[in-house]
Structures are given as C-alpha cells and as structure tokens.
Amino acid sequence: MTHIASPDRIANLPAALQDIGWTFAYTKDDRVFRKGETVRAVFLVLDGEVCLSRSGKDGGEIVLHRAGRGDFFAEAALNATRYQCDAIASCSTTLLAFPATTVRALLGSDPAFAREWAALLARQLHASRARLERLALRSAADRVLHYLHTEGSGPRREVTLAGSLKDLAREVGLTHESLYRTLAALEKKGLVRREGRHLSLR
Amino acid sequence: MTHIASPDRIANLPAALQDIGWTFAYTKDDRVFRKGETVRAVFLVLDGEVCLSRSGKDGGEIVLHRAGRGDFFAEAALNATRYQCDAIASCSTTLLAFPATTVRALLGSDPAFAREWAALLARQLHASRARLERLALRSAADRVLHYLHTEGSGPRREVTLAGSLKDLAREVGLTHESLYRTLAALEKKGLVRREGRHLSLR
DNA sequence: CGTCGCATTGATATCGCTCAAATCCGGTGG
C-alpha cells in the first residue's frame, strides 16, 4: 500500500469530501483492512477492484461484496468500531480514503453533507436492490433484459460497457459463455442490438 | 387505504421519527403509490408486505424490491420528486408513513437524526449486499450456508425463522422443493441441524 | 514472435426447476 498524493476533483463526490480524501495504491492481494481492525476510514474505489470477504474458520471464504470503480465501500463501518470483514485488492487498485472520525464529525456538523451522504447511500441502496431483483430472475435472457432496462438510458435503454463482457457476465450472475450465447440469441430474435460494447433494446 | 391512529412506539426507529408517523392499513393489491406520482412520504412496514415493481410497456412486470415487516421502503424517494416505481400491498398490510418534507427538513436540522438515518441506510445497504452475494452463489447448499453465516447469530450461526420455509426459499432464490431437498442433504451430511423453524450450523 | 486474456462456439454433464402426488397440521364449522 502506497500513499500517492492529493486526488484530483471527483465527480459526484459530496463537496465536503473533496479535500479530505487520501489517495492510496494497492497491488493484487494487498489487504486494505482485516476483520477486527479498528475502523479508520471509509473508501472510494478510483480504479481497480476490492473484494470484501468473510473467511469462516472452516476454510470457506465468502465474498460479501465487490467494489469496482466509483463504488464506496465500508460505509457501514461508520457505525461500527471494528471492520466486520476483510478487504482485499483483487488487482492493481487506487483508493480514496476518508478518515472515519472526520466523516462522522461532518455528519453531525454539516447538514448539507449529511443530506449528500444520505443521498449517496440511498443511490447505492437503489442500485443494490436493482441487482438483487436481477439475480432473482431465473432465465439468462431475462437478466440481460433487466440489466438493460435498469442500467440503460433513453427509450432504447442504451448501455456502453465500461469493461469487458466477462465483467458484465459477473454483474448479471452468468458465466461468460452463457452471456455470449444469450446475447447472440437475443440479437437473432431482434430484441437486442449490439455494436462492440454498445448495447441497446429494439 | 385507511388511516388508523397514531402508532405505538417502534423499536429501533430514530427518535425524531417516533412521533411524526401516520399509520395506514391496506388490503391485498391496494396501491401505496404509483410511478410518476409526487413523492409524499417514505414508509415503514409494520406488518404485511409491499412489492415495489416497475411495469414495462411490453407487459412485463419486474419486482424491484419486496419490503416485509420492519423494512423501510421508498427511502431513495427523498432525493427525487416523483416515485420511480409502483408500490402494491401483496397482502393485508399496515404501514407507517413519514412525510417526505418533514424527513428532509429533519435531515438538515437535526444532526442526530441525520446520523441515525445514515446508519439506517447503511444497515439496509449491508443487508442488501449480503443478499446479493448470496444470490451470486451457484449451488443451493452454498446459498443456505451463506444465509446461516450472514443472518445467523452466535458461533453456531443460529436462526429462528419468522415465516415458513417457503418464505426462506424465496429469500435465498430457490424453489421450496429445492430448499427442502437441500436442507435434508445438509442435515444428512451433518452440516446443519434443524429443529422445526430453528436452524443452526454444526 | 510468443504470450496472455478476451471472445466465441461446441459438446456434455449436472443441478435445480417443473409437474405431480402424498402427508401433515392448524383452523373452522357443524
């Protein structure tokens, strides 16, 4: 883990947080924090990915959450004294760290920030629930269509993928092979149009 | 929809909300609100269940969230002017309604409430993500074990079910038949102990 | 040029879904 520098301005970041973040870089398998450690900060992923996992003593590891670019994680840590799980960088990753004490203080002293923080949590909750309902769908085609409906914009529900199709496959809970086949089938039926990483309904 | 009376005191409800909630009763298929209506309130389910769904013009209905007893819903509506989906009671249901304007005002004026609201959202986010990771697991047994790990308490991760096993099946994204078989198999392997609606690991 | 990862397609296996039927259990009404 390496401290780098003050970050550039981040879009959609509450104003009060703009200047108090510290940038850190991690390489694959670095630990951001471990279960049981005292909570020091909440984090925003600038680049890369962090896995939050809970490792049972029986050897089984359970991934609780994967935070990708633009995601906050450990927000709930604000209300706890110790982290409840492990956070591990799954590739080269850059994070913004916001000291928990500072954020807690801001919540109590800066009403505008408190509103923004609540709004941020509400957005994440909304997104999380949309993904939840998506994974509750049984058929691969339904999941892809639901993804376009919820994540796409405009009447055609257009989406331009940030990452690879493999990433999308994980997002919708399919193997990448199934996703390829499902996309091909939907395109053949004329339900979906695909041009490179641009997807839309028809 | 019927207005009933002032509610009793609710556990775990932020103090500032204790006295501003209105109790309403709905019967099956009553609409709490529709997509496009002006946001008037956020809600807490006292009893019953409410389905939040988005109905596409193509006839397909997508359930975005089911809020059961103790769940808030439409929290994200605080940051919007209109509801983004329909809310329908799926059975006889009692709700507490908190006027959005009051809650927004409290967020700005009552730092203690803002912290509690943020904590409430963070808890819901945490729970939602746990369910997300659960549904991302492929095998039925893994989902059941994950459920016990995340929802259970104590070293044995004990859970006493509030509802039926059919309800649990929906929660973990399985048919009830699959759940029965999976539980039976886990019990035979000695991984899970089951006594009525009480489940625990071994 | 070799390697690596993504994309794509094929063949096969498997797990969970669907349909079906029997039992159990609590509640309800006679």
Place this chain on the structure above:
DNA sequence: CCACCGGATTTGAGCGATATCAATGCGACG
C-alpha cells in the same frame, strides 16, 4: 368431537437451462 379444508411440507420423476470443459481465433503488448 369430528369432518373438512387449505396451506405447508415432503418426496419422486424427468427435463431443460445453464455450468463446465474444451478448442479456436483474435488483438494487445512486450
């Protein structure tokens, strides 16, 4: 008290969708 009913629970059989394993092409990158 008993008959009845509806819903939950449980088990069985078979199918189908998706995972898995495998092979190939392709582009990026050193």
